Each structure stands twice: as structure tokens, then as C-alpha cells.
Amino acid sequence: MDHDAEDALLASPSRDGQKRHANSPASGTDKRPCVGSENVLKIVIKCVNGDVDDDFFDRLLLELSKMQWTIPSHEPQPCFKGSGHSLGVGWFHAADNNSQVWLTHSLKIIQESGSIPDFTVSSYIPIPQLRRAIISVPNVPRLGKDGPSVVLQAVSRFNRNLNTKFWRIVKILPLTNKKYSVIIAMDEKSIVQIEKQKNKIYYSLSQVYVKIYTKNE
Numbered sequence: 001m002d003h004d005a006e007d008a009l010l011a012s013p014s015r016d017g018q019k020r021h022a023n024s025p026a027s028g029t030d031k032r033p034c035v036g037s038e039n040v041l042k043i044v045i046k047c048v049n050g051d052v053d054d055d056f057f058d059r060l061l062l063e064l065s066k067m068q069w070t071i072p073s074h075e076p077q078p079c080f081k082g083s084g085h086s087l088g089v090g091w092f093h094a095a096d097n098n099s100q101v102w103l104t105h106s107l108k109i110i111q112e113s114g115s116i117p118d119f120t121v122s123s124y125i126p127i128p129q130l131r132r133a134i135i136s137v138p139n140v141p142r143l144g145k146d147g148p149s150v151v152l153q154a155v156s157r158f159n160r161n162l163n164t165k166f167w168r169i170v171k172i173l174p175l176t177n178k179k180y181s182v183i184i185a186m187d188e189k190s191i192v193q194i195e196k197q198k199n200k201i202y203y204s205l206s207q208v209y210v211k212i213y214t215k216n217e
Helices: 003-008 038-040 054-071 097-113 145-160 188-196
Strands: 017-021 040-047 078-084 089-094 119-123 131-138 168-172 179-185 200-205 206-209
Touching: 017 145, 038 040, 038 097, 040 097, 054 078, 054 089, 054 097, 089 097, 097 119, 131 200, 131 206, 145 168, 145 179, 145 200, 188 206
Parallel strands: none
Antiparallel strands: 017 078, 040 089, 040 119, 078 089, 131 179, 168 179, 200 206
């Protein structure tokens, strides 16, 4: 998946990736999701607890395929330009409005059936390309195995004026001098707000400096 489409679907540190394309949501030919006026035909899938991984996505495709088989042969079949998952988030790109209506309705039935773990369905929202920044944070709260989520939650909690929804943790460097260096991809609106604050944000019980890379770095 290209970086712009990947950023638009972010919100999870998972690096799982899979793409499918064809008339059926369960086909296996790779294709990049289109970006532009057709965004209205795209749907995003997120797990309530955890990430959309290979196992979850395959189970979801299986349920959709079962429902597609029940459509009478004389009725129009739903068509899709692509589907897949990346960064812990799943996506579907319907070929037309009727296919999107069928997909949305089918996903609602699957949600209500409880046949697979809880998930949410939302519209695709493209965002500008992200810029990288780096901060040094203390090990309080402890990062542990879920470090990216802990960092984003801490920033969001103490900086209500920043929308971290589209932020992505690129890398957390090893602990040095009781601090972690965290490389974060941020949207331009957040960058502008942080610069107004003299490149400082609140983290835990202190303020930390945010080094923002130029667009070419």
C-alpha cells in the first residue's frame, strides 16, 4: 500500500499487510486502493479489541463470501476494486454504489450475528502526508509491550488541543538515560499547533521538546 493510503488508514502500530482485488471481496489479486473522488466508495474496518490481522480478515472475507453465494444468479452481483488490511486496519473498495450498499448491509448482519470478534465500520477519510518528529519520554507510564499505544494515550490525555487520531509511532528506540526516544509521524495540523507552543507538549507530569523534521527529511 502506498504511503498516502497507508497513512489514511492508520491508527494502529500493527505492520500486517494484505491486499485483494476482484468482483468478490475474497479474491486474491493485488491492487492498490484508488485515491480521489472514489473515496466515497471505500469502507474502513477496525477491531474493537486488537488489530485487523490475517486471521480476522480471512474470517470476515469468509462470512462475506457465504452471504454473496446466497444472492440469486439473476440478480446483480456486488463488485469490488480491492480489499485488504494494513497497520491493523481493514479496508474495502466497492466498484459502485449498489455494491457499497450490499457490503454495508452485509457487514451489519455479520456484526449483529457475533460470528467474529466485535468490529466497527466507518467511511474512509484521507489525510495529508505525515511528517516525522521525535520526542524523548520517561518510562512513566511504563511502555511495556504496548509502547506505541501508551505513548499516544499519554500525549492525547495531556494535550487536548492535539488530535492524535492520525499519528503513527514509527519507532521507539532503546531506553537510554532513563528515557525513550520516540519517532512519530504527525499530520500537518498537529505540527502547526506544536510549533505555536514553541515545540513543546505535555507528557506525564512534565513538558517534552518536539524535534520536527523538515518535509524533505
